[in-house]
Each structure stands twice: as C-alpha cells, then as structure tokens.
Amino acid sequence: MSKKAKTPPIHPPRHGGIDEATEILPRGIPEGEILDFSISINPMGPPPGLREALVKALETIPRYPEITSETLTGRLAETHGLSPEHVIVGNGSSDLLFSLIPQIPTRKAVIPYPTFIEYERACALYGWEIRHVPPENTRDFSFDVPKIEEGLTGGSNLFLCQPNNPTGRCIAPSLLERLVKRADKTGGLVILDEAFLPFTETSSAIPWVTRFDNLIILRSMTKTYGIP
Helix, strand or coil: CEEECCCCCCCCCCCCCCCHHHHHHHHCCCHHHCCCCCCCCCCCCCCCCHHHHHHHHHHHCCCCCCCCCHHHHHHHHHHCCCCHHHCCCCCCHHHHHHHHHHHCCCCEEEEECCCCCHHHHHHHHCCCEEEEECCCCCCCCCCCHHHHHHHCCCCCEEEEECCCCCCCCCCCHHHHHHHHHHHHHCCCCEEEECCCHHHCCCCCCHHHHHCCCCEEEECCHHHHHCCC
C-alpha cells in the first residue's frame, strides 16, 4: 500500500534511552538500580582500552577536529578493505540517514515493517511516497522478498535493516543480492542498516559496495561497542 506521507512536526530524536533528568531523578531511584530495556546495545559494555583512549584524547581538546574526519575515514576504509571515497563519517546512523534522504532524487521508499522508525520519519520529513511491505507471516516475521521486489519500480529506494530491528530477522545474502540488483535495474538505491549485524553470524555486505553503485550501508558504533 502506497501513501503520500505528510510532513510531521519536528520533535527531538527519541528511540530509546532513559532521560535521567525527567525520568529517574523525580522518582528518587538510584541510577545503578535501573535496567534500561529501551536500548539495544552490547551488554558487555565498551571494549577494553576505550577509557584510556578517551583520557589520551583529552590532550587534543584545545584543537579543532578535522573538518572531514580524514584520519577516521582512512582507518575505517583500511579496516574494511575499501578506499576512503567509499566511507562517510557522521554523528550516528540517524545523522547520516537524515543527511542522505534529501540528496536522493527519486522520492519513493519501500520499507518492510515492523522496523526501525527513523527510516520512515526521515522520508516523511521530505515528503516521500512510502510503500510499506508487511512480513511474509507473523510467526517468524520473515521478509516477504517477492512483495518487496514488486515495490521496487520507478526508482523506488529500499530501506532494509540487517538484522531487522525489532524482529531480529536476517535476510539471506542471496536474497539480499537479488534485491540490490532489482533496485539497480529500476533506478533505485538500497540503504542497508547493519547496526546490529556484529551480534549475528551473518556476513556483512560491506565488500559489495565496490560491486554495486546503488548500495549504501549504515554502520553504528553505539550498538556494538556499547557507547551511546
């Protein structure tokens, strides 16, 4: 089902996390006694050595940071076997998402649901036409790949979460490749969100960006490294 999204009112981003000032302090609850199930991050916490790295970074506080994050971009590119031209650094996945949407000329989105709400919010903000694709069934919430393919026409862009948030379902690499090729054939992009992928045994599609010009992959340090 397609619909012309109305531009929603602008509200502060909200997708998990407890606001200490408004939700904890008024109730007199010690922060250490709170279990926050509204965030999906690594329960093991930040990696070893992060605290020391942050302390060392304090030495650079008097200096402005690099304008285009050349050093970080280069390190990420090297880590993933890419050239720096394939990497863009942002202030989180949502920042990149909201910066990307207005740059895409075909203002049509295909979004399987249920999924991360920020895809729809970003598209609605810029007046995109949004087509929702329900799961194949409600027992395991598998992606309905044939229905997704049906929606990929006339430059429609696919937003896909791998694994999906909140269902946890992954799409097989062979089916994902099929969708990327389908979108490419019809003039659309595939925006693949791999924020939670390191928690699975599924391989990343990052190497594919050198094969498919229409594939954009979002990655996040928040979830894997437990640093919201």
